[in-house]
Amino acid sequence: MKTSKKTIYLTGFMGAGKSTVGKLLAQKLGLGFIDLDEYIEEKSGKTIPEIFTDSGEACFRNLESEALREVSVKTAVISTGGGVTEKEENRKLMKRTGTVFFLDAPFYVLYERIRDDKSRPLARGEKEVLRERYENRRPGYEWAALTLDTKGCSPYEVVQKALQHFDE
Numbered sequence: 063m064k065t066s067k068k069t070i071y072l073t074g075f076m077g078a079g080k081s082t083v084g085k086l087l088a089q090k091l092g093l094g095f096i097d098l099d100e101y102i103e104e105k106s107g108k109t110i111p112e113i114f115t116d117s118g119e120a121c122f123r124n125l126e127s128e129a130l131r132e133v134s135v136k137t138a139v140i141s142t143g144g145g146v147t148e149k150e151e152n153r154k155l156m157k158r159t160g161t162v163f164f165l166d167a168p169f170y171v172l173y174e175r176i177r178d179d180k181s182r183p184l185a186r187g188e189k190e191v192l193r194e195r196y197e198n199r200r201p202g203y204e205w206a207a208l209t210l211d212t213k214g215c216s217p218y219e220v221v222q223k224a225l226q227h228f229d230e
């Protein structure tokens with residue numbers, strides 16, 4: 063499938079490279095870049111861990127959906143957070159307003175990237191609990207229009223793979 067749509071959503075589990083690849087892809091396409099987590103942090107005046115600690119995951123999910131609605135009117139590459147595909151309303155909104163990419167990689171690759179990173183509250187728990195979250199979320203990710211297998215690829219190589227799906 064080729065795409066010419068100007069709003070691009072990057073989805074996938076924590077550590078898949080959505081934030082890293084999104085910034086590079088936006089440069090290549092000459093589009094604006096929005097990282098949904100950064101957008102939420104700026105809007106709320108709190109870091110993601112602070113939101114989780116102060117208000118809990120359910121509150122974060124509401125802020126996330128609200129932020130997604132706001133950015134969905136923009137022409138940009140939008141790097142989402144790994145949990146955005148959990149809600150059907152978010153998946154439908156992304157599909158209606160843009161092209162959704164799934165950055166795929168096996169759990170063990172992602173785990174090595176996120177295990178020591180304190181900026182992800184949900185990555186702090188037990189490895190097996192995290193693996194279960196990964197498995198449970200896969201159907202939501204696979205629902206994307208385009209899947210990029212990122213295993214063994216550098217962020218630049220993932221960008222090259224993504225670019226192959228654009229008309230020009």
Ligand SMILES: Nc1ncnc2c1ncn2[C@@H]1O[C@H](COP(=O)(O)OP(=O)(O)O)[C@@H](O)[C@H]1O
Nearest residue numbers: 075076077078079080081082083175215216217
């Ligand atoms: N393709 C890749 N190969 C190796 N390391 C990567 C790759 N993509 C991202 N990383 C690294 O993994 C970590 C998580 O990347 P990030 O872009 O924040 O992922 P996400 O936004 O999907 O959670 C960062 O340290 C980043 O440098």
Ligand SMILES: O=C(O)C1=C[C@@H](OP(=O)(O)O)[C@@H](O)[C@H](O)C1
Nearest residue numbers: 075076077099143144145182183
């Ligand atoms: O998977 C998740 O539920 C989350 C992923 C994070 O974004 P990244 O996928 O960019 O790490 C961030 O939105 C928050 O910590 C929750």
Ligand SMILES: [Mg+2]
Nearest residue numbers: 080081142143
């Ligand atoms: Mg990110």
